[in-house]
Amino acid sequence: MKYKNIIVVSLMIFLLNSCGSAYSYPNYDIIKPSVSYKPKRKNIKKLISNYIDKPYVWAEEGPYAFDCSGLTYNIYGKMGVTLPRVAKDQAKVGKEIKLEKLAYGDLIFFGNKNKRSKKINHVGIYISDGWFAHASSVNRKVMYSNFNITKSYSKRMKVCKRYLSKDEKSLYLNENGVISKYKTTRFTTPWQPNMKVPKNIPS
Numbered sequence: 001m002k003y004k005n006i007i008v009v010s011l012m013i014f015l016l017n018s019c020g021s022a023y024s025y026p027n028y029d030i031i032k033p034s035v036s037y038k039p040k041r042k043n044i045k046k047l048i049s050n051y052i053d054k055p056y057v058w059a060e061e062g063p064y065a066f067d068c069s070g071l072t073y074n075i076y077g078k079m080g081v082t083l084p085r086v087a088k089d090q091a092k093v094g095k096e097i098k099l100e101k102l103a104y105g106d107l108i109f110f111g112n113k114n115k116r117s118k119k120i121n122h123v124g125i126y127i128s129d130g131w132f133a134h135a136s137s138v139n140r141k142v143m144y145s146n147f148n149i150t151k152s153y154s155k156r157m158k159v160c161k162r163y164l165s166k167d168e169k170s171l172y173l174n175e176n177g178v179i180s181k182y183k184t185t186r187f188t189t190p191w192q193p194n195m196k197v198p199k200n201i202p203s
Contacts, residue, residue, distance in 0.1 A: 023189050025198045026059035030085050031190055033062065033077040039164055039171065040079070044105040047075045048125065048133045055197045056140045061085070065191040066135040066142055068123050072107055075125065081163060081171060087123040094161035095172035102126045102160055108147070110156040120158055140197065 037043035051074075054065055061070030061077075069087040076083045083090050091109040102108070103126070110122040124134030130148035135141070147153035163172050 023191065023195060025057075025191075027189075027191065028059060031061055032082075033074050035078065035080040037079045039076075039081055040168055041104045041164070043079055044075055044125065047078055048127075051075075051142045052133070052144070054135075054142045055191075056135045056137055056142070057191045057198060058137070060191050063190065064193050065197070068135045068137070071133075071135045071142060072123050072125060076163060081173075083163070088120040090123060091120045091159055091161060093173050094163045097160045097162045099157070099160060103162065103166060104128060105164055106160055106162045108132055108157060109159050109161070110153065111158045113152075113155045118158060122156070126160070 037047070051062070051066065051071065054062075056067060057065035058067045059070070060066055062074040066074065069085060069090055072087075072090060073083050073085050084093065087109060090107065094107070097103075097106055106126045108124050108126055109120045110124070111117055111119045112121070122134070124132035124145070126132045127144065130146040131144055132147065133142065133144055136143050136145070145153060147157065161172075165172065
């Protein structure tokens with residue numbers, strides 16, 4: 001009987017480990033955040049404050065680690081606003097805003113320094129006075145940067161988009177972006193704080 005109990009316990013541990021806690025990098029499963037806030041700029045501020053200094057992990061959308069578009073996907077998703085998952089598709093939805101008209105919570109999209117190129121490879125959330133929050137692959141964390149101070153950002157800027165109207169009563173979304181289908185987390189989990197932060201970004 002004693003050995004039978006040991007076998008049963010061992011089998012249960014194996015099944016639990018194989019069905020719920022596996023993590024492989026990169027984690028391609030898109031985890032849709034639970035809606036817990038109303039679409040308000042004060043809530044964007046709360047979420048950014050919660051996420052500052054969280055590690056950068058490519059292909060993650062939180063809640064413990066993020067890549068650049070994973071951060072914006074999570075923050076807007078927490079407010080019930082479903083954006084596409086990747087930056088290039090996020091840039092296709094919303095209302096285009098001139099740089100001088102940026103408001104808190106608008107998204108800024110970056111590419112390379114070639115002005116003719118329209119390729120998008122990074123996104124940040126505008127704060128004010130040139131400051132924006134983003135998940136930086138260089139600094140390996142969610143942080144604040146300023147495009148007036150770090151000129152490389154202003155040279156790489158491609159387009160600015162707004163999703164939440166100034167009166168916070170309507171959303172600016174259209175059908176041009178690709179809304180990614182999120183997957184089950186049954187066989188995979190988000191990156192967890194006790195895990196090693198991957199150093200390399202898969203190509």
